[in-house]
Every structure is written in C-alpha cells, then in structure tokens.
Amino acid sequence: MAQSLAVIEALFEQASSMEGDVRRQFLSTIEPQELRAEVEDLLRYSEDGDGLTLELQSAVNAAVDVLLENIEDPKIGTCIGRFEIRSILGEGGHTRVYLAYDPALQREVAIKVLSKASGLSDERFMIEARAVSALNHPHIGLVYEIGESQDGEHYLVMPFYTGETLAAVLRKGALPVSRAVDIAIQVAQALCAAHQAGIVHRDVKAANVIFESADSVRLLDFGIAKLTQSDRTEQNIIVGTVAYMSPEQTRGSGVDQRTDVWSLGILLYEMITGTRPFHGDRVEAVIHQIRHDEVPDLAAFSPWLRGILQRALAKEPGARFHSMGAFLGALQQTGSAVDGPEGQNASRVAAFWKHKRLAIVLSLTLLGAALIAVLRSVPNTTPVSHPVAVIPFAHRGGLGNEGEYEYLGEGLSGQLRDQLGSVAGLQVVGRDSSREFRLETTAPAAIAAALDARWLISGELEYGDEGVQLRLFILDGASGRQVWSRSYQQGEEGLLDLQERVFDDAAQQLVGESPGEITEGRVAISSDAAFSLMLLANSHLKSALEQDVIDQDKLDQAIATYRQALAEDPGSALLNSRMAAALLYRGNVNEAQVFIEAAQATGQQLSQVEHTVGLYLYARHADGVGEHLRRAVELNPSNADALADYGLYLVARAETLAARPYLERARDLDPMSIRRYEALGNFYATNGWYAPAEKLVAQISGTFDSAAADLVISRIYEVVGDLDKAIAWSSQAREQAPMNNASRWRLAELYTRIGDLETARQYDPEQSVATLYFSRQYDELIEMAFNLVLEDKSSAALFTLARAYAATDRPDIVIRLMGTQGLPERLYRDSATLQDIEAGVMLADALMEAGSREDAVRLIDYLRGMFRQWAADMNSWHPHMNLACLLSISGEQEMALAELEKTTTTLGLLWYPVLRDQPCFRKRMAGNRRYQVVLDNVLERKRKLREVLPQTLEQVALAQTRTGAEEVARTP
Structure with a gap:
C-alpha cells in the first residue's frame, strides 16, 4: 500500500540529519519494509543531487552552463585526431563533449571523450559504441567516427546540431495534438x-x-545510461531525468524497453499539455507521485490519446505496451485520428492546461549536446503496400500417377x-x-490486381524416376513478365533439402541477402520423411476444414498422418504444434496438451507454434493467450490466421480499438478469404x-x-434494428x-x-440455443446449456444461461x-474473456x-475495478454498461x-434488450425516469440510423444488380 507522502518526508528529514551507523540503525527500525525502501531511495537520490530543491537545482545547472563556457580546458586549441578542439559543449558523469572542427570535411562536429577518471571500462565503452555506430536511423543523432586519442582516451565524433531542443520549444507552450503525436511517432521509430x-x-x-528541421527530430544521448552501468544518468538527474x-x-530495478515506453508517454503528455504529469518542489515528492499517483486530468484528452497514455504510463511494466513497436502502432493509429472529430479537442486541452499548469516553468539545459548513436532504419512497421504472392505450383506430369503427388504443389508452395x-x-x-488462383487459368496481371501483389512466385513440378523436379519463377505482377527463374532436382537429400534451396534463392531475390545471412523461416524439421508426411497431413487437414462442418474422416486422416510424421521426427516443434492444432479441431484438448508441451520444450521460436499454444490456452481458459498470439504475429507479420485470432482475442477482452488494426x-x-471479411464485418x-461497414459491404x-x-x-440491418430488411437479405442469401x-x-x-416461431422452426428444427433464447423458452434453454457445460465446459453456454437467468430469476x-465452470477462479486470475467477465456480472447478481x-x-469489487479501467481505456459501451450493472x-x-448515461451514444444497439431486461436494471430501476431516458435515447439513435443506412445499402444492392446486368449484356 502506498505510504503517505507526509510520513515519508518526515522520516527522510530525520534520516538526512544522521550519518553512518546511526542512520543505518534508524533505517532498520522503519516498518514496513516498503516504507523503508522509499526512504532509502530518496536518501540515495538526495545525495546524488546534494539535497537541492528542483528550483535550486535548476539554477545550479544554469550556473554550470556559464562555468562551462568560461572554463579553461587544456584540450581547447589542441587536436584529437584530425579534429581541432574549440570549446566545451557539456559534461556528463563519465564524458565531456567538445565543439570541434573537421578540416578534412570543413565542418563543425561534436566530440564526446571518455574520461580516464570515470572508472568506466574502455573496452565496454568501445564495444557498445561500435554496436550503436553500426546502425543507422533518420531520427537518431549520427556517429561519424570512433577513435582513440594520442593520450589513449576513447572518443566519438558526431554532428554538431544547431536546432532547438524540444525542451526549448516546450518552454514556449504546449504543441498542437497532431504535431505532438507526429514527434512522438518519430521518437518511437528511433x-x-x-x-x-x-x-x-x-x-x-x-x-x-x-529539431533537425521544422518537421523532423532526432533523439540524442542514445545509449548514455546503457554505457554507465547504471539505471540513471549521473548528471542533471534531478531536473532532467x-x-x-x-x-x-x-527503485533501481532492472529495466527493459518498457521503461522507454513510460518515458515516451511522459514526453507525449508534456508536449500536449505543456507540463509533465508528475512534478514538485522536491525529488522525493516527484518520486512518490511516479510510484503511487494516477496520471492527472486525463479526462481532458480524446478517448484515443487517453487510452494510449493510460497504457504507456501504467505503474506495472506488464500492463504497458509490451514493446515500443506496439506503442508505435497505437500512435500511428492515433495519428490518423487526431484530425477527426475526436482529435479536434486540441485547443480544449491546451486551454485547460493554460489555466491548470504551474506558474513556475523549469528551465532545462542540455549537457552533452552531441551524442553517440547511429541506429539502422526501423523495420518497416507500416507494411509494404504491394506484397508478394506465392501461387500453388502446377503439375506437369511425368510418371503418369502424379495424382499421388497432387498435395505437393500446394504443400511446397504453402511451406x-x-x-x-x-x-x-x-x-x-x-x-x-x-x-484461390492458378496461373494455368488466370492471367498473372489479374491475380496481382486481385491480391494487390507486386510480385508473384510460382513453379512447375514434374515427377521422374529420380524424384521431383521443380522450376521456380518470379513474375512481375503488373506486366506478367518473368524476371527470374531456376530449376531444381530433388536429389538424394529429398524434399526437405529442395525446400530449403528454394527458400534460400527466393528470399535472396526478394530481400537481397545471401542465403547464409537469412536466419528466419528455416523449416523446423530434421527428417525428410517427416517433412513429406507433414505436407500430406496438411493437405488432409485443409480438406477437413473446407466446409461449414468439419469433415471428421479427413480430420482423422490428418491426425493419423501427423502421428506418422512424428514417429520420424518426434522432436520437431512444428510437427508437434500441427498435431496439437488438429487435436484441438477434434476437441481433444487433453491430448493436445501433450504435443503443446513437446513443442514448447524444444525452445524453437516459430509463429505456428506460438499461434497453436495461444489457441490451446484459450481453450483451457488459461493465462498467456494474448502473449502467445502476439508473439506469433511478431515472428511472422504475414500470418493472417494469427493476426485474425489475436484481433478476435482482443475483441473478447473488450480491447476494441486495439483489435481493429x-x-x-x-x-x-x-x-x-471470406473468413476475414465476415470477422471484420461483424x-x-x-x-x-457503419461507414467502414458500408465500405466493406x-x-x-x-x-x-x-x-x-x-x-x-x-x-448490419440487424444491428440497426430493422429486422425485416435483415430477414430479406438473409433470404436472398x-x-x-x-x-x-x-x-x-x-x-x-x-x-x-420477431416472434414468428413457426417459421423459425422450419429453419431450425433442432431448436438451437439461439432459437430457444430469443423465443424465451428458458426452461428448455437452461437444460440445454447445462448439458453443454457438462460436455465441453462451454463458456458460451454459460453466458447464454446467464442471459436465461435474466428472465427466470433462478440464482x-x-x-x-x-461453479462447474470454475468461473470465479478464472476471473480472479485475470485470464477470463469478456464473455466470462459479463457472465461474472450475472454471478455477482445471483450471489447477492x-x-x-x-x-x-x-466479486463486485473486483469486477468494478476491472470495468473502471476498461472504461478509461476504450471508447466502448461494454465497460460502462457492466459497471452500471x-x-x-x-x-x-x-x-x-450515471454510467448508463455514458452509453447513450456508444451502446451496441444489439444489446438494447439486455439493457431493458437484465435484472440488475429491470428489477432495480423500474419506474426511474433517468433510466427510461437512456432507453429512449438508444431507440432514437436506432431510429436515426434506420433513416440513413438503408439508403446507402440500397445503393450497394443497386450496384450489384447493375453489375449483373452488365455481365449478361456482355455474354455472347
């Protein structure tokens, strides 16, 4: 529990007046241990900063700048290498930075020299300096040269940047939201x-x-903290750090990239508001705020920015963006939204802070103006606009029984x-x-246009006495012209060796690297027999999943063939994960666990493995689902299945905005793939x-x-509430x-x-869960849902049963x-889905x-905290309605x-019956005028949408009709 700042300051003052053993004895008496750690940290920081207040330390720093301008340094007027030293620019704990002149290139530069008295290892300095100088990035300060002076001092040569620092710009006031986000994106890319x-x-x-120019910034002082073997910079720590x-x-704890996520979050907040979220007259006050206080006044931000800042500035590292890439993606999403309606409150935010901000603005100085990093370009976080498409290989005959090898064409190309x-x-x-395409039947340009692909890769297979022959080629998508080709013979090593040679050559042609330099994408199988069997099993599994209902015979064939492959290579992570996936389709979760554990035990990092582990954990309602699905996407950003499943997982967790990209x-x-459109349309x-939904239609x-x-x-019509039109379109389908x-x-x-149960039974004679629920046959529904829970632990059945209880009042x-489902325990582990959590609301009501x-x-207290956090993180009706319940x-x-009133403009219209019928509202708010107004407002929104949306959708229908007529007219 966070301790009172007044208590901490009082203990700090007492300890500050003591020394040596007396202080140690006094500190040992402070309980609890957390409180003692707070006081000890503040003592350490006060010694670093000589116990000065922030205002006084700022003045000291300004004085230091003046002294640096006038100090006599023996290096001034001499040379380090070919560089002529002219003056001192700044000084850190281990380095001094000089302004110098490079006569060879006739330009001014900055030179950072490692002090011999610093105690920092020369070898470590040079190793890390070389590591960063081998990289390059447009938003990071460059390193021109690394060397050793005549006196044996190591140094770095960097540009002398003359532009303003962001700190100097912010002293003039806050930035517009769009500019602040753009700068944050550049820093995040670096x-x-x-x-x-x-x-x-x-x-x-x-x-x-x-600022290198008006629109471009560079991040400086890169790697300083890394080089000092410390988690904080020595100089200017109190004011600047x-x-x-x-x-x-x-706390001096270990740090990783999530620490940079936090700092960039602080910087973004500062750019938009003109002040930092945590500030005070003394260091101990600032540290206490950082550790214990919530980020102030986030209500002034748009929902997009509010959600981003709350996540970036979460106290626990695990609750922040897991990587800077994730933070960057959110910023880029925000960047596209700041000019829209939600982003037009920039002036409101600035006005709010103009009134709110402190009168004292701290003046920061940049000590060590030139810095040590040259980082390579960020991997393209915005995907390439024209991807590569691998088209299934064609069969050109040979032995006459090539039907046996039909699976190889798609199997090898799929791999x-x-x-x-x-x-x-x-x-x-x-x-x-x-x-979906074959080059034998569709022109390359048509395929490339349909897939938005720049390059097409395909091949032709022939079968001879010596095995498989493959001619691989790459086509220019626009012209259909062949730009590269190569022929391969299976050879004694078999298909696995052929596959690796094909991959090496294709990757080299596409990314320009030699085969030895490409480490990603290697087939994680050591046996040629196992590889061939896996391709065959993959073909069986594809056939099993092609229809609406899984073909159990084909699925059993796939499982049997995967078993054969595993007998040849039991240690393959890829094979074990494929087997686990097939078993999950079969519903054999317990048996799948054996192969999941075997895949994980190999330690191999594969997208397919991480994806399958995530799906398995989801089936188990276990922790770590999101972590593994996210890792699958990171390992293979083109894994569309993993992307979709991670998006759907985020939807289930009510992280709506995060799911969309x-x-x-x-x-x-x-x-x-119609699956992708269906998921996105829903x-x-x-x-x-509705605007993107119409475009999708x-x-x-x-x-x-x-x-x-x-x-x-x-x-879409169902969501709008026009069930007659929804039925018409479904009938047409x-x-x-x-x-x-x-x-x-x-x-x-x-x-x-709509209450037409007779017609409904014609389409659903088995009386499904949905039909029973909507026809209010609650007794039958309870029995069916209970049986489903007992059979497969279905949380969907649990959720439906909770809705049935909404009408039957049977707690x-x-x-x-x-209890059968183990829902309370899963909730408290924080591994539940949104469906589980909403069922938990029903459970809380039932318990009461x-x-x-x-x-x-x-349970209510736990869920209230969760929904409050979600309500702050996202622009959605889910958390507000459940929190209200x-x-x-x-x-x-x-x-x-008050919470329900927040849903008036964001409530999913499908959930109007829940808002009306759920017992927490129906029983407890009946007759309440404010409650009725909420219901009326939702219905009014539904009415307005019905006036607008049908017109645009009818235009789509008309366009379809015209297209059909044109096709008929063109038919000979």
Missing part, C-alpha cells in the same frame, strides 16, 4: 530500431530531442509462403487468398462503425458471390446458396426475434453452473440474490445511472 538492436535508451526526455523516470527506474512470411521486410499474401491487417493480407457492425459484393455479401448486409447452413441458422434466429442454477453477500461483494447490484443507483 526507439524501435534501438530496441531491435538490444539497446534501451533509459533517458528519453524533451532535452534529448532536437527524475520527472521522466519509470517507477521501476526510481514457402510460411517461410517467406517470417523474413524481415517481406509481406506475403495469406494462404486462403493465394491458393489486427482484423483489418488480416483482411488486407488475405483479400480473397466487428464493425457490432461496434457501430461494397468490397464483398464486388469480390465474392452475393450470398456472402447478403449475410453481412443482413447483419438462402436463395443464392441453398446449402449454406449459415443463412438457415440466421433466418431461424431472425424469425424467432441457484446460475451459481451451480458457474441467494444471500451470499460476502462472496457477491468480493454492478453499481446497481450494490445499491448505488445514482452512480449506476
């Missing part, structure tokens, strides 16, 4: 490059960002697609899309993003058969594809919702089923109704109504 090289800056602050320090830095996706700098079209990216990489519609209608487009349009079960189930649900059954008040209050259960009706 830090991404550094982190990829294993370098953590640890001293990101406004004084270390300098403490205010940007992360909580773990103030090459997965391998290339792991190579840095390459963007590869998804498997679902690229395997992953789902969109999966669609962009797999533009011919996502848009459910969250009320147009894309689908122009790309796929009309049945797929009809179902997405039906979904049914006519276009009579065997499509999705349209049948959809119609059953829609007819049930005993709810509590019984939740059943008289288990203590358990109910404990919890407040209502607790008897805090006025606060509950």
Whole structure:
C-alpha cells in the first residue's frame, strides 16, 4: 500500500540529519519494509543531487552552463585526431563533449571523450559504441567516427546540431495534438530500431530531442545510461531525468524497453499539455507521485490519446505496451485520428492546461549536446503496400500417377509462403487468398490486381524416376513478365533439402541477402520423411476444414498422418504444434496438451507454434493467450490466421480499438478469404462503425458471390434494428446458396426475434440455443446449456444461461453452473474473456440474490475495478454498461445511472434488450425516469440510423444488380 507522502518526508528529514551507523540503525527500525525502501531511495537520490530543491537545482545547472563556457580546458586549441578542439559543449558523469572542427570535411562536429577518471571500462565503452555506430536511423543523432586519442582516451565524433531542443520549444507552450503525436511517432521509430538492436535508451526526455528541421527530430544521448552501468544518468538527474523516470527506474530495478515506453508517454503528455504529469518542489515528492499517483486530468484528452497514455504510463511494466513497436502502432493509429472529430479537442486541452499548469516553468539545459548513436532504419512497421504472392505450383506430369503427388504443389508452395512470411521486410499474401488462383487459368496481371501483389512466385513440378523436379519463377505482377527463374532436382537429400534451396534463392531475390545471412523461416524439421508426411497431413487437414462442418474422416486422416510424421521426427516443434492444432479441431484438448508441451520444450521460436499454444490456452481458459498470439504475429507479420485470432482475442477482452488494426491487417493480407471479411464485418457492425461497414459491404459484393455479401448486409440491418430488411437479405442469401447452413441458422434466429416461431422452426428444427433464447423458452434453454457445460465446459453456454437467468430469476442454477465452470477462479486470475467477465456480472447478481453477500461483494469489487479501467481505456459501451450493472447490484443507483448515461451514444444497439431486461436494471430501476431516458435515447439513435443506412445499402444492392446486368449484356 502506498505510504503517505507526509510520513515519508518526515522520516527522510530525520534520516538526512544522521550519518553512518546511526542512520543505518534508524533505517532498520522503519516498518514496513516498503516504507523503508522509499526512504532509502530518496536518501540515495538526495545525495546524488546534494539535497537541492528542483528550483535550486535548476539554477545550479544554469550556473554550470556559464562555468562551462568560461572554463579553461587544456584540450581547447589542441587536436584529437584530425579534429581541432574549440570549446566545451557539456559534461556528463563519465564524458565531456567538445565543439570541434573537421578540416578534412570543413565542418563543425561534436566530440564526446571518455574520461580516464570515470572508472568506466574502455573496452565496454568501445564495444557498445561500435554496436550503436553500426546502425543507422533518420531520427537518431549520427556517429561519424570512433577513435582513440594520442593520450589513449576513447572518443566519438558526431554532428554538431544547431536546432532547438524540444525542451526549448516546450518552454514556449504546449504543441498542437497532431504535431505532438507526429514527434512522438518519430521518437518511437528511433526507439524501435534501438530496441531491435538490444539497446534501451533509459533517458528519453524533451532535452534529448532536437529539431533537425521544422518537421523532423532526432533523439540524442542514445545509449548514455546503457554505457554507465547504471539505471540513471549521473548528471542533471534531478531536473532532467527524475520527472521522466519509470517507477521501476526510481527503485533501481532492472529495466527493459518498457521503461522507454513510460518515458515516451511522459514526453507525449508534456508536449500536449505543456507540463509533465508528475512534478514538485522536491525529488522525493516527484518520486512518490511516479510510484503511487494516477496520471492527472486525463479526462481532458480524446478517448484515443487517453487510452494510449493510460497504457504507456501504467505503474506495472506488464500492463504497458509490451514493446515500443506496439506503442508505435497505437500512435500511428492515433495519428490518423487526431484530425477527426475526436482529435479536434486540441485547443480544449491546451486551454485547460493554460489555466491548470504551474506558474513556475523549469528551465532545462542540455549537457552533452552531441551524442553517440547511429541506429539502422526501423523495420518497416507500416507494411509494404504491394506484397508478394506465392501461387500453388502446377503439375506437369511425368510418371503418369502424379495424382499421388497432387498435395505437393500446394504443400511446397504453402511451406514457402510460411517461410517467406517470417523474413524481415517481406509481406506475403495469406494462404486462403493465394491458393484461390492458378496461373494455368488466370492471367498473372489479374491475380496481382486481385491480391494487390507486386510480385508473384510460382513453379512447375514434374515427377521422374529420380524424384521431383521443380522450376521456380518470379513474375512481375503488373506486366506478367518473368524476371527470374531456376530449376531444381530433388536429389538424394529429398524434399526437405529442395525446400530449403528454394527458400534460400527466393528470399535472396526478394530481400537481397545471401542465403547464409537469412536466419528466419528455416523449416523446423530434421527428417525428410517427416517433412513429406507433414505436407500430406496438411493437405488432409485443409480438406477437413473446407466446409461449414468439419469433415471428421479427413480430420482423422490428418491426425493419423501427423502421428506418422512424428514417429520420424518426434522432436520437431512444428510437427508437434500441427498435431496439437488438429487435436484441438477434434476437441481433444487433453491430448493436445501433450504435443503443446513437446513443442514448447524444444525452445524453437516459430509463429505456428506460438499461434497453436495461444489457441490451446484459450481453450483451457488459461493465462498467456494474448502473449502467445502476439508473439506469433511478431515472428511472422504475414500470418493472417494469427493476426485474425489475436484481433478476435482482443475483441473478447473488450480491447476494441486495439483489435481493429489486427482484423483489418488480416483482411488486407488475405483479400480473397471470406473468413476475414465476415470477422471484420461483424466487428464493425457490432461496434457501430457503419461507414467502414458500408465500405466493406461494397468490397464483398464486388469480390465474392452475393450470398456472402447478403449475410453481412443482413447483419448490419440487424444491428440497426430493422429486422425485416435483415430477414430479406438473409433470404436472398438462402436463395443464392441453398446449402449454406449459415443463412438457415440466421433466418431461424431472425424469425424467432420477431416472434414468428413457426417459421423459425422450419429453419431450425433442432431448436438451437439461439432459437430457444430469443423465443424465451428458458426452461428448455437452461437444460440445454447445462448439458453443454457438462460436455465441453462451454463458456458460451454459460453466458447464454446467464442471459436465461435474466428472465427466470433462478440464482441457484446460475451459481451451480458457474461453479462447474470454475468461473470465479478464472476471473480472479485475470485470464477470463469478456464473455466470462459479463457472465461474472450475472454471478455477482445471483450471489447477492441467494444471500451470499460476502462472496457477491468480493466479486463486485473486483469486477468494478476491472470495468473502471476498461472504461478509461476504450471508447466502448461494454465497460460502462457492466459497471452500471454492478453499481446497481450494490445499491448505488445514482452512480449506476450515471454510467448508463455514458452509453447513450456508444451502446451496441444489439444489446438494447439486455439493457431493458437484465435484472440488475429491470428489477432495480423500474419506474426511474433517468433510466427510461437512456432507453429512449438508444431507440432514437436506432431510429436515426434506420433513416440513413438503408439508403446507402440500397445503393450497394443497386450496384450489384447493375453489375449483373452488365455481365449478361456482355455474354455472347
């Protein structure tokens, strides 16, 4: 528990007046240990800064600058190497920086010299200096040269930047939001490059960002903290560093790139507001704020920026962006939004802070103006606009029984697609899309246009007595012209060796590296027999999953073939993960665990493995789902399945804004996969993003058969609340594809919702969970859901049962089923999905109704904290409505109504019946005027959308009709 600042300051003052053993004895008496650690940290910092207040230390720093201008240094007027030393620019704990002249190139430079008295290892200084100087980045200060002087002192030569520092610019006032975000993006790009090289800056602050031009900045002092074997810079620590320090830095704990995430978050806040979030007259006050206080006044920010700042400035490193790349992605998403409606509050933020900010503005000085890092370019975090597409290899005959080898064409090309996706700098079209085409039947230019691909890779297979022969070629997508080709013979080593040679050559042609330099994407199998069997098993699994319902016979074939492959190579992480995935499709979660553990035990870092582990953990409701799915994306940014699943996982966690780019990216990489459009269309519609939903409908209608487009349009009309039009579009889908079960189930649900149960049963004679729920057959629903829970631990069944309880008021059954599922324990482990957590709200209500008040209050308090955090992090109806429900259960009706009122413009319209019927509202707010106003406002929003949306969707339908007519007219 955070200690009172007054208590800490009093103990600090007492300890400051003591020395030696007396102080140590006094400190040993302070309890608890956390309090003693706070006091000890402040003593250490006060000794570093001589116990000065921030204002006084600022004045001292200014005096130091004056002294540096007039100090007599024996090096002034001499040369270090060929460089003529002219004056002192600054001084740090281990280095002194000089202004010098380079006569050879006739330019001024800055030279940083390592002091012999610093105690810093010359060898370590040079090793780390060479590491950073081997890199390059447009937003980091350059290193021209590394050397050793005549006196044996090591030095770095850097540009002498004459532009203003960001600190100097901010002394004039806050920046517009768009400019602040743009600068933060540049700094984040620089830090991404550094982190990829294993370098953590640890001293990101406004004084270390300098303007090279009006629109471009460079990050300076790169690696200083890294080189000093310390978690803080020695010079100027109180003024320049403490205010940007992360909580773990103030404790002297180990730091990683998440420390830089924190510091950049502080910097972004400072740019927008003109002040830092944590400040005070004394160091101990600032450190106490950093460790214990919430970021102030975030309500003044737009939802986008508020969510980003809250995540970047989370006290615990694990709650922040996991990497600078993730932070950069969020900033780039924000950057595209700051000029929209949510970003137009920049003037409001500035005005707010003009009134709020402190009168005293601290003056910062930059000691050591020239710095030591040259970092290579950031890997392209904005994907290449025209990716590579690997088209299944064609078969050119040979032995006459090539049907036996049919799987090789897609198997080898699919493996090459997965391998290339792991190579840095390459963007590869998804498997679902690229395997839709064959060069034998479709012109290369048409394929490239459909897939938005710059290059097409394909090949031709022939089968002879000596094995498989392959001719691989690369085509220019625009012209169809062949730009490279090579032929391969299977050889004694077999298919595995052929595959590796193909990958080496293709990767070298695409990224320009020699085969020996490419480390990503290697096939993680050591046996040629195992590799061949895996390709065959993959083909069986693909066939099993092609239809709406899994083909169990094909799935069993795939599992049997994977077992054969594992008998040849039991230590392959890739094979073990493939086997686990097939078993998960079979529902054999326990058996899948054996192969998951075997894959993880190898220590091999593969996207497919991380993806399968994430899906397994999700099936188990275990911790670590997001971590593994995110890692799968990092290892292979072109893994469309992993991108989509991670996006859907974030949706399940109610991280709506974070999910969107992953789902969109999966669609962009797999533009011919209807699965990507369906997921994205449901996502848009459910969250009320109708403009992108309309655009998506147009894309689908122009790309796929009309049945797929009809179902997405039906979904949008359902969300709007026009069930008649939703039924019309689903009926049209049914006519276009009579065997499509999705349209049948959809119609059953829609007819049930309008009360036409007789028609609904025609489409759903088995009476599914959805039909039972919407027809309010709650007794039957409870029995079905209970059986589902017992059979497969289905949290979906639990959630449905909780909704059934909303109408039946039977808390005993709810509590019984939740216990069977182990829901409370999963909630407290913080590994539950949004569905689990919303079911937890029902459980809390049931416990309260059943008289288990203590358990109910404990669960309510836990969930309230979670929903409050989500409500602050995201612009969504989910957390507000659930928080309102919890407040209502607790008897805090006025606060509950305040939360509900926040949902008026963001509530997902599909959830209007829940808002109306859920017992926490229905039983406790009946007759309340404010509650009725919330319901009326949601209905009014629904009415307005119905006036606007049908017109735009009818235009889509008209366009489809015209396109069809034109096709008929062109038919001979």
